[in-house]
Amino acid sequence: MGQDLIAALFGDPFAVMNTIGLIAFALVGSSKAIREEFDLLGITIVGLAMAFAGGATRDLLVTRVPLALQSPVEISLGLFGVGLAIALSVVLSEPDTHPISLVADAIGLAAFTTTGAIVATEAGVSAFGVVAIATINAVGGGALADILLDRAPFILFEDFYASCAVLGGSAYFVAGVVGASGGTAAGICAVVTVLTRLVAVTYDWHLPSIQDLGLLKR
Amino acid sequence: MGQDLIAALFGDPFAVMNTIGLIAFALVGSSKAIREEFDLLGITIVGLAMAFAGGATRDLLVTRVPLALQSPVEISLGLFGVGLAIALSVVLSEPDTHPISLVADAIGLAAFTTTGAIVATEAGVSAFGVVAIATINAVGGGALADILLDRAPFILFEDFYASCAVLGGSAYFVAGVVGASGGTAAGICAVVTVLTRLVAVTYDWHLPSIQDLGLLKR
Amino acid sequence: MGQDLIAALFGDPFAVMNTIGLIAFALVGSSKAIREEFDLLGITIVGLAMAFAGGATRDLLVTRVPLALQSPVEISLGLFGVGLAIALSVVLSEPDTHPISLVADAIGLAAFTTTGAIVATEAGVSAFGVVAIATINAVGGGALADILLDRAPFILFEDFYASCAVLGGSAYFVAGVVGASGGTAAGICAVVTVLTRLVAVTYDWHLPSIQDLGLLKR
Numbered sequence: 001m002g003q004d005l006i007a008a009l010f011g012d013p014f015a016v017m018n019t020i021g022l023i024a025f026a027l028v029g030s031s032k033a034i035r036e037e038f039d040l041l042g043i044t045i046v047g048l049a050m051a052f053a054g055g056a057t058r059d060l061l062v063t064r065v066p067l068a069l070q071s072p073v074e075i076s077l078g079l080f081g082v083g084l085a086i087a088l089s090v091v092l093s094e095p096d097t098h099p100i101s102l103v104a105d106a107i108g109l110a111a112f113t114t115t116g117a118i119v120a121t122e123a124g125v126s127a128f129g130v131v132a133i134a135t136i137n138a139v140g141g142g143a144l145a146d147i148l149l150d151r152a153p154f155i156l157f158e159d160f161y162a163s164c165a166v167l168g169g170s171a172y173f174v175a176g177v178v179g180a181s182g183g184t185a186a187g188i189c190a191v192v193t194v195l196t197r198l199v200a201v202t203y204d205w206h207l208p209s210i211q212d213l214g215l216l217k218r
Numbered sequence: 219m220g221q222d223l224i225a226a227l228f229g230d231p232f233a234v235m236n237t238i239g240l241i242a243f244a245l246v247g248s249s250k251a252i253r254e255e256f257d258l259l260g261i262t263i264v265g266l267a268m269a270f271a272g273g274a275t276r277d278l279l280v281t282r283v284p285l286a287l288q289s290p291v292e293i294s295l296g297l298f299g300v301g302l303a304i305a306l307s308v309v310l311s312e313p314d315t316h317p318i319s320l321v322a323d324a325i326g327l328a329a330f331t332t333t334g335a336i337v338a339t340e341a342g343v344s345a346f347g348v349v350a351i352a353t354i355n356a357v358g359g360g361a362l363a364d365i366l367l368d369r370a371p372f373i374l375f376e377d378f379y380a381s382c383a384v385l386g387g388s389a390y391f392v393a394g395v396v397g398a399s400g401g402t403a404a405g406i407c408a409v410v411t412v413l414t415r416l417v418a419v420t421y422d423w424h425l426p427s428i429q430d431l432g433l434l435k436r
Numbered sequence: 437m438g439q440d441l442i443a444a445l446f447g448d449p450f451a452v453m454n455t456i457g458l459i460a461f462a463l464v465g466s467s468k469a470i471r472e473e474f475d476l477l478g479i480t481i482v483g484l485a486m487a488f489a490g491g492a493t494r495d496l497l498v499t500r501v502p503l504a505l506q507s508p509v510e511i512s513l514g515l516f517g518v519g520l521a522i523a524l525s526v527v528l529s530e531p532d533t534h535p536i537s538l539v540a541d542a543i544g545l546a547a548f549t550t551t552g553a554i555v556a557t558e559a560g561v562s563a564f565g566v567v568a569i570a571t572i573n574a575v576g577g578g579a580l581a582d583i584l585l586d587r588a589p590f591i592l593f594e595d596f597y598a599s600c601a602v603l604g605g606s607a608y609f610v611a612g613v614v615g616a617s618g619g620t621a622a623g624i625c626a627v628v629t630v631l632t633r634l635v636a637v638t639y640d641w642h643l644p645s646i647q648d649l650g651l652l653k654r
Contacts, residue, residue: 060278061283062283063281063282123283125288126287126290128286128287129287132293133287147365162259163259166259207257207258208258209256209257209258210261210307
């Protein structure tokens with residue numbers, strides 16, 4: 001059955017998605033910091049901030065001590081992503097805009113949308129709460145990394161980026177309502193998020209502004 | 219009696235003030251995002267951030283899961299404010315600097331100062347805690363909206379804005395100390411905040427800097 | 437014995453370090469706000485934000501209501517630091533870059549690294565959690581002050597500043613592992629942090645970037 005296949009592939013969906021997300025986002029955040037010529041501590045802090053800030057905000061919103069502060073495994077995964085970014089910077093030019101980084105970012109976005117949806121559902125919040133926590137979990141780390149890098153975090157909203165997390169989180173909630181198991185809902189959420197993100201990057205998707213729609217009074 | 223009149227007018231002070239504040243601040247935040255030509259998701263996120271961030275911070279400070287994540291009513295009120303902003307942008311030019319926005323902002327400031335003071339008092343924090351949480355509740359959403367819009371949040375401190383929340387929160391605490399009911403204290407807090415804000419806008423009030431006072435050694 | 441000497445000098449290490457840190461960081465934050473010509477409320481808010489934001493974040497991370505909202509003593513200490521900054525601005529030119537401010541900043545950094553390490557250890561988080569909470573406690577207030585002042589917070593990572601908190605927090609953890617009492621570990625943590633910071637300022641220490649190391653592919 002599909003559910004068994006997913007369980008075989010994924011084991012505990014939270015643990016798998018969390019591992020993927022931590023490594024991917026630490027890699028992406030550190031690559032940006034290397035590009036900005038941050039020192040080694042700065043590279044490490046931006047990488048770890050991108051990896052952990054979304055999940056820490058999620059945990060605070062459901063009032064529990066952030067996992068990252070309790071488990072030595074989590075920090076090791078983040079530091080592994082930081083090390084990957086340094087290794088990539090030695091062999092690639094402009095690693096932060098290389099396709100590897102764009103794909104890693106899409107994968108991290110999908111993984112953290114999923115972990116956010118799982119934790120929010122377990123905490124028993126409303127449908128909006130599930131989508132909001134999934135999106136904050138997915139986008140929060142990148143927003144903090146941008147602030148630390150002195151970039152404007154609204155870029156996250158311009159590029160069909162947060163939209164993918166909203167779609168993925170909504171898919172997770174709908175899958176649960178129609179009776180899917182947690183593992184199936186997690187798989188659907190991750191696939192919806194990563195696919196919409198990769199398609200959005202490929203075709204340069206943007207949501208329209210009020211000005212684009214010709215609605216604004218001049 | 220005065221207290222009965224207020225109860226008749228206001229019902230549950232928290233619910234009334236929360237409803238007013240959510241709609242008003244979502245309207246103001248979304249109007250700013252429309253002006254900056256954000257896309258539809260960006261407009262929605264800035265509006266909801268302005269409506270919900272102050273209250274969410276307040277709830278985190280008293281360690282409870284934010285109301286906005288638990289109640290579908292709250293998000294509906296926020297989305298109604300976002301829709302109002304879009305509707306206003308179609309009929310008004312420069313809606314974010316229109317008197318409607320300035321008044322909505324003053325009303326939202328007063329409403330959230332009051333809800334912050336109510337929640338802080340129920341949580342049993344100190345006098346400073348009541349004023350601090352009331353001010354953070356009132357100003358936190360606007361500060362996050364400014365960061366998302368890539369504006370400097372210190373503007374909030376320059377314009378006799380946060381000062382109004384400090385005065386309103388102090389009035390709430392003093393009213394409680396002298397024996398006013400919760401509803402009366404809420405009414406006094408809201409009136410003090412909105413009046414000082416409207417007078418400050420009208421007469422362009424500013425607090426002095428050390429330089430203005432001629433104190434700084436040159 | 438050394439432990440008795442420290443106990444005699446320090447009493448409750450948390451209370452002593454917290455008192456020192458609150459006054460020192462309120463002084464530093466307010467001095468920066470005076471330089472930027474903020475008004476009196478802005479000066480007070482930036483000073484209190486610098487004094488309280490790190491500790492409040494620490495308390496949220498271990499899910500307890502921030503101390504600053506419960507105790508009237510804490511706010512009095514912060515306001516005393518704000519008053520000191522105003523007094524200094526009357527007698528000194530450029531108080532925010534005066535050696536008094538640099539030393540006060542180093543002392544505040546050391547004091548809050550120590551209180552962060554103490555609270556994190558009591559909360560039973562991992563080794564990484566102790567270092568992370570100590571660093572966030574130490575650097576969080578300055579980061580928020582910089583955001584309020586519209587400065588880029590990454591300056592904190594460029595100047596061998598956060599590094600000192602990482603070293604001090606690590607020293608606290610190691611001291612505990614090898615059997616030191618809480619008071620001894622607190623003293624070691626504070627001394628390591630303040631000394632590395634003062635030496636780093638004196639000799640203009642910087643951590644290398646990947647570019648400095650000549651590793652980046654061109």
